[in-house]
Amino acid sequence: MAVGALLGLLAMRPAAASNWPSVLARARGQHVYFDAWGGSERVNAYIAWVSRQVAACCDVTLREVPLEDTAQAVTQVIAEKAAGQNHAGTIDLIWINGPNFDALKRRGLLYGPFAQRLPNDRLVRRSDPEIRYDFTVPVDGYESPWRTAQLVFVYDSAYVKHVPLDIRAFPAWARRHPGRFTFPQVQNFLGVAFLEQALYALAPNPAVLLRPVTPAAFAQASAPLWAWFAQLRPYLWRHGREYPASGPAERQLLEDGEIDLMPSFDPASAAAAVLAGRLPKSVRTVVLRGGTLGNASFVAIPYNARHKAGAMVVANFLLSPAAQARAGEIRALGGPTVLDLKALTDAQRARFQAQAKDPWMPPPAALRHVLPEPHPSWAVRLAAAWERRYTP
Numbered sequence: 001m002a003v004g005a006l007l008g009l010l011a012m013r014p015a016a017a018s019n020w021p022s023v024l025a026r027a028r029g030q031h032v033y034f035d036a037w038g039g040s041e042r043v044n045a046y047i048a049w050v051s052r053q054v055a056a057c058c059d060v061t062l063r064e065v066p067l068e069d070t071a072q073a074v075t076q077v078i079a080e081k082a083a084g085q086n087h088a089g090t091i092d093l094i095w096i097n098g099p100n101f102d103a104l105k106r107r108g109l110l111y112g113p114f115a116q117r118l119p120n121d122r123l124v125r126r127s128d129p130e131i132r133y134d135f136t137v138p139v140d141g142y143e144s145p146w147r148t149a150q151l152v153f154v155y156d157s158a159y160v161k162h163v164p165l166d167i168r169a170f171p172a173w174a175r176r177h178p179g180r181f182t183f184p185q186v187q188n189f190l191g192v193a194f195l196e197q198a199l200y201a202l203a204p205n206p207a208v209l210l211r212p213v214t215p216a217a218f219a220q221a222s223a224p225l226w227a228w229f230a231q232l233r234p235y236l237w238r239h240g241r242e243y244p245a246s247g248p249a250e251r252q253l254l255e256d257g258e259i260d261l262m263p264s265f266d267p268a269s270a271a272a273a274v275l276a277g278r279l280p281k282s283v284r285t286v287v288l289r290g291g292t293l294g295n296a297s298f299v300a301i302p303y304n305a306r307h308k309a310g311a312m313v314v315a316n317f318l319l320s321p322a323a324q325a326r327a328g329e330i331r332a333l334g335g336p337t338v339l340d341l342k343a344l345t346d347a348q349r350a351r352f353q354a355q356a357k358d359p360w361m362p363p364p365a366a367l368r369h370v371l372p373e374p375h376p377s378w379a380v381r382l383a384a385a386w387e388r389r390y391t392p
Contacts, residue, residue: 020119023309028059030310034299035073036095038066039246042272046332054317060310065091070100077109077302089304093311096143096300098135098189099376104300105142111301111308113141118312120319125340128370130296135373136210143298145338146318147327150287150294150367151193154270155261156254158282163261165289167201171228173261174235180260182237182244182253186383190247194263195382196374197293199225209374213381222385240390255279267367268334271360275331285362291369296338325351330358336367 032054038044044064051062067073073094080089096104104110115121124145125131131145132138155163160180164173174181184191200206203221211217233240237259244250251269253259255278264270264285273279299318301311317323321344327333341349 020117023117023312024058026309027307027313030307031061031063032092032307032310032314033063033065033090034093034095034314035065035067035070035076035091037068037070038064039068039248040266042331042333046327049326049332050314050317050323053323054314057317058313060313062314070094070096074100074103077104077304078107080304081107081109086304088306089302090306091302092305092307093314094300094302095297097295097298098373099379101134101143101298101300102137102376104302105137105140109303110142111303111305112143114301114308114312115139115141115144115315118144118316118319120316123319123321123339123343125338127340128296128338129372130294130370131338133372134298135295135379136375139298143300144315144319145296145298146315146323147297147333148294148336148338149265149297150267150335150370151197151292152264152267152285152287152362153261154251154254154264154283154285156280156282157284158280160260163286165286167198167288168228171231171235174232177260178235179237179239181235181262182250182259183263184246184250185243186386188246189379190250190263190265191243192379192383193265193293195225195386196378197263197288197371198228199374199378199382200293200371201290202228209378210372212375213377218378218381218385222382226389251279254283266333266335267362268330271330271358272334274358274360281360283360285360287362287366287369291371293373294367294370295373321348321351328352330361334361336364 034047036047044066047064054060054062073091076091077089121144134143153163160177164170183194186192186195199209199221202224203209208217208221237253244253247264250262251273254262267285270279270283270285274281274283299315301308305311321339324337324339328335328337337352341352
């Protein structure tokens, strides 16, 4: 094997000195550049809090690099690989999942496996498939979880008393409430998630969604979707000719009274907006019967990250009981922890059990039925087919 190729392989493997004190020692003074979707004020504020904590405890400077789309980070890592920039990458940590994780893992552009080396990884709830698999792709230690999310539906109960709890009921509901429902454009992950939720309900064999897409499988599974959408589209906001760009843009429509119902991939989003005075107290959150799509958010380290030790320290802190309890607060991120509460001390467990419940959050039992995300190839094919059909 050529010397250059051997050095490349060694750069991909965790350092031989795998004990945590040595990682902490190497991390001190490092500046960790964290590429993360920047479209949520709550997430940005939480990352800023994490930055203060890791600076105080570990002398690590965490700098968020806000992204409009995580695909930007994927493109950057691929470009650096093509340019031979194998040891001084510009990205140290990425908030990643789904097709973006799959794209980097398939190309061998991730550092690791590193997750099992994090001391707090022993606290993770590994029994959950959405933590072991990322959109059906085995995690294999190349990313570490830090929060969970699930598709929910937010509505204003001051104007709507009954909402559809089954995908098949959406066209009839929309006919009775014309223009009062919408979802983001498919270039946004939430728009694709809503359509994938519909595929689960309408496809003749939903199990096919867990395998890589093929033309024949897509044609068969999506035919009922297009028929269903033909019934729904005329009664969407602006007759389905326009769609909000993102979840926050969609929430603004709800806040302005333009719509009464919207999907969200954040079970705590409505509660946080109410507490911030952005949505009325009449807002409620529901989950569809039979469950909805859910996943974990992960962090991963590019193969050529300049500050791998610092990135591991940040990933480990995100899994600490203190960070997870903070994340679970409605004013922070809300939503279930990725930790196994049985693995915590009584004092640590009490912080989670004491977190406030409110009428704007879905009941915990409603969030227990999680549908696995389809294989990443389905989202890509679905978005492309949508654009061919409905983009002028």
